[in-house]
Amino acid sequence: MSSNTNPSAQRVHKGKTALITGSARSIGAAIARNLAAKGANICIIYLTEASDKAAKDLAEELSAAHGVKAVPCRADVTTKEGCDLIISTxxxxxxxxxxxGKLQVDILVHSAALFHTAPIEAVTPEDFYKVYTTNVLGPILLTQACKPFLPTDRSGRIVNVSSVGSQVGLQYLTLYGGTKGAIEAMTRTWARELAENCTVNSINPGSTMTDMLQHASDEVKQAIALFYPLTPLSGVREWDSDEMKKFGEKYGGRVAYPEEIAGIVGMICSPESSWMTGSLVSANGGQWMSS
Known part of the structure; x- marks a missing residue:
């Protein structure tokens, strides 16, 4: 029987544990669904009380649909206490x-991020510390907390979610793009430091149909839309959702679905990706092409 139809082959993460930040909604939730479908038990990590219900509902959905254990964990990854809570949970x-018979963190996905847009003259020191603390310090502290629990046979996977804005220089992303450049640099460093434990790779999604994009200003959306004519996969097709068609009509191209980004993360986490580390994998429809 081929691997495409063999259920055991599809559940390549059966019995493994995946910790995913920002996973109560949007791209993080799509990643949780992808990995749970392949058998992974999931810690759904999120920050605010407002996401309690979404995290609880997702945990119940994953458990019912895939027979895995999923647990929500509200924690602040920018503090040692928050990271310790994730481990203890x-x-x-x-x-x-x-x-x-002990906890093993087989997969760690840093998906949570604080999105910030502003022209250079409007950036403040307060903005800087807030965005860099969330997007850079948070992944550092959680990786520190997870290090003693990583595999020792290189089977682990860490995936850092960056942004295409760091490569193409999108307007108004002084802080957000800067943090994503930092996490890409950390990816390469961790790939060497943690080589006996896991692979460490990053992806750089472009615009994705999430709350983050929908809440962005029209000015920001128009700036992003300048790249659609240069993005090979941005053409709207008849099978796209009504929401996506409406977006494409207004801005001249479609963006990614969260599950498309999750699929690339799933590829990186697969056993077949064991010989790739320190890489930045394109996840933006060709807006920026991996070299």
Whole structure:
């Protein structure tokens, strides 16, 4: 039987544990669905009380649909206490590694980020510290907390979610684009430091149909739209959703669906990707092409 139809082959992460930040909604939730469908137990990490219900509902959905254990965890990854809570929640609520009987963080996805747009003259020191603390310090602290629990056979996976804005220089992204450039640099460093534990790669999504994009100003959307004629996969097709067709009609091209970004993360996390580390994988429809 081919791997395309063999259920056991499709559940390549059965018994593994995945920690995903920003996973109560949007791209993070799509990543959680992708990995849970392949058998991974999921810690749904999110920040605010407003996401309590979304995280709880997603945990129940994943458990019912895929027979995995999923647990929501509201925690602030920019603090040591928040990262410790993520570890303790995973230890107490997710199945242990079957060989060791202890928590093993097989997959860690840094998806949470604070989106910030402003012309250079409007950037403030307060903005800088807030955005860099969330987008750069947070992944550092959580990776520190997870390091003792990573595999020791290189089977682990860390995926950092960057942004195409860091490559193409999108307007108004002085802070956001800067943080994503930082996380790409950290990806390469961690790929060497953690080589005996896991691969470490990053992806750079372009615009995606999420709350973040929908809440952006029209000025920002128009600036992003300048790239659609140069993005090979931005053409709207008849099978696209009504929402996407409406967006494409107004701005001249379609953006990604969250599940398309999640699929690329899923590819990186697969056993077949074991010989790739330190890479930045294009996830933007060709707006920026990997070289």
């Amino acid at each position: 995973s230890q107490s609520s997710l199945p242990p590694n079957p060989k060791t």
